[in-house]
Amino acid sequence: MIFFLALLVLTVLAWLAGRLGVVSLRQGRACMRLALALALMFFGADHLLVPERYLPMIESWLPHPELVVGLTGLCEIAGGLGLLIPRLRRAAGAALGVYFIAVFPANVHNALQGLNVQGLPASDWYYWVRLGFQPLAVWWALFCSGLIDWPRHHRPGSATGTAAHS
Structure with a gap:
């Protein structure tokens, strides 16, 4: 959920930067895309810099x-x-x-094991709630990249398509 909190904060900051004219991020999709990109790069770098934080999340049957x-x-x-x-x-x-x-199975594993991972809340509920956010992550990636438009609805015959929102 920390990942999703970071996404939301970054989206709001990107939107504000667009509204203030600091950058030209006028579309919500562009704000979401920038937020997802920054969050992924930050947490990806964290995987490389502090791998021991993530090792307890890996199921024991996986090699290396x-x-x-x-x-x-x-x-x-x-x-x-x-x-x-x-x-x-x-x-x-x-x-x-x-x-x-x-990575959903790893999140199920975390919820079932009740892990205590450095930098994450020590409560069991955290891992169970986090599972519910996984479909949101899939949707966010597909929506902000322009692969899907849902929940945006276009009138039949409208000239706007997914390419217009990229």
Whole structure:
């Protein structure tokens, strides 16, 4: 949930920067994309810099847990960078959607084990609530990359499409 809190804070800051004219982020989708990219790059770097924080989250049957933590960090950084490059944005969004689904079993593992991970709340409820946010992460990646428009609704015959919102 710390990841989602970071997403929300970064989205609001990006939106405010656009409103103040500091940057030209006028669309909500662009704010969400920037927030997701920054959050992914930050937490991806954290995977690489403080891997021991993430090792308890890796299931024991997986070989080379340090490598798994490092690879997930690199995936997050690559996904974040991909969202910022217009020609890679849609591919990055699709890959991130798959990534967020792929890490769901680790989040289930965390909830079932009741882990106490450095930097995360020590309450069991935290991991269970966090599971509910996983579909939001998938949607966020797909929406901000322009792969889906839901919940935006366009009138039939409207000239706007997903490309117009990228």
